[in-house]
Every structure is written in C-alpha cells, then in structure tokens.
Amino acid sequence: MFRIIKKSLKIGVVTGRYPRAETPAIPIGAEVKEKAGLFKRSLTIREVDTGSCNACEMEMNALLNPVYDAERCGIHISASPRHADALVVTGPVAINMERALKDVYKQTPDPKIVIALGDCAINCGLFKGSYAVTGPVDRHIPVDLRISGCPPRPAEILEMLTELRKPTV
Template identity: 45%
Template sequence: MWKILRQIARAGIPSEPPPFAAEAGEDAEIMHIRREILDILGQALAIREVDAGSCNGCELEVNALTNPYYNLEGLGIKFVASPRHADMLLVTGPVTRNMETALRRTYEATPEPRLVVAVGDCACDGGIFGESYASCGGVTKVVPVDVMVPGCPPAPLEIMRGILMAVRRRR
C-alpha cells in the first residue's frame, strides 16, 4: 500500500488541460445558447435519449452535455427515463431492425407537442451502416424528425445548437 501511495504522490493527479485560449469564443457562444434556451423555455425541458443502435460515440458526446463545462442541468434541461415525461426525443445511431418497433413506441408514448432530434451521421442518414438487412437506415425512415445534427460524432456544442433549433421551432 505504501508503494501505491508513493507513486500517487510522485505522479500527482493527472487531468486534462483546460480549454485553449482559441476556444474562448466558444465559451461566449455556449453562454449565449444557454441564455436563449432559458428565454425560450422559461421552464424545464425533459429529454428522452434513445440509442437506436449506435457505436456509442454520440452517447459520449451527449453525456458530456451534463458535465460542469456545458451544464445542461443548470439550464433546466434534464434527461428522463420515461418517454411519457419527455418533451423531446434525442435519437442516436442508425435504427436497427430490432429497435424499429421500440423507437416507434417511444415516439408514440411521448406527449404532444413532441420534438425529435437526430444526433450523428448514422441517425441522419444511416452513416457508414446505411440501409441493410439489419438496419433501417436513418431515423426519418421510422419517425418524423424535426432537427438533424450531423457529425461523427458531433461536438456537444453542436448538439446544444440542435436542441436550441428544435426549441425555436416549437416556439
């Protein structure tokens, strides 16, 4: 145990460096998006995230939205477990044949006026998986989509822009 403690003392706590100064404009943009989302909503937005068969790259970026840097929870935007409590569906990945019925049922269980945001190239048009015996392709082939956020995977800021765009259309 002493050996491990000495190693920790020597190495310190490794962490990633803070964002570069070149990304300082990004901070201002994030703050602007936050303010606009709060102005439009005036209340909480509940999002149900559906993984329709992705490689989990987009899920990592969606998960980053809840960290202290992007802080969606602080805006009143939260992820919920039930589509019955959701205002928006955030769908990632190409829709696999096994998830087609589940996605359709999730969409139908979401109360009106519901919004659907397709996140990532795979959700937009099938991406590298395309349409095959195992995949229906993009989300639009199964449920109507309001906003598409392209990228493989898209950055958290792009996902925030997509959520804002969907909320603007709702207004």
C-alpha cells in the first residue's frame, strides 16, 4: 500500500507532458461545428477499423493514457455504436469490412459526426486501387471531419477534437 502511494507521489501528475500540436491549417466547416455543438462539452466516440495497419488504433488508445487523458476534455470511448455521438473510422475500407461499416453507421443514432482518421481513411494511402479495397470512407458514408497523418499524433487528434467543439464566434 505504502509502496503504491510512494510511487504515485514520486511520479506526480504526467497529464499534459507532450509536445503541443499546431492548430489545424484547414478550419473546420461551420455546419460540422454546429452539429458538434449539439453535444455540448462531451463527445462519445465509437472507433471503427475498416482496414488500417493498426497504428491509428494505437494512437487512439494513446489518447486515453494518463499523458493525454482525453476524458478530461469530455471525450469518451463507447463500447457500442448505439451509445455514440461520433464515429472515428480508420483505414481504407477493405472489401470484407464494407458491410460492417455500413451497419455500424446505421446503428449510430442521429445526429452523428463521422471522423475519418489517418491518410488511409481519407484517400486510401498506399492501398489505393487494390482489388481488396473499395475506396476511402467517404465513398460509403458521409464524412464530416478529416484528420490527416500516417498516423496522426495523439496531440494532433486531441487538438482537432477540441477545435471541433469550440463554439463558433
């Protein structure tokens, strides 16, 4: 018990110990922000992997570690699309995952935000044209927000998600 407390005291607070990301170059569209405004200060996310190399998943997971601690910004990961406000989709849409993606989209209650995370989700990246890839995410479901990078750093993802929910002036 004392060992645990001692360790925690020794380490202290690590949240926020990361290099800041720059503010996104392309401003987020007003209509997307309006949609995000409905969810006020919280956002529940369901993550769907449709064929990524799993680096994007690792960075999404990193968002929840004590260093980034996305929950302090009201970002929560849900276990089911039925509880989600936003879908985060990673990877090009693999032919075997196309139906699952459409099902998840249907199961997510309206209004919902779809975020394409990573270059593969936005434009298929290196997998463009392959027989087993049916296209980027926006070929199958409407996409509201794009976070580019291969993979985007957790700080960049967090910055975008914070920016998304800032009220328009």
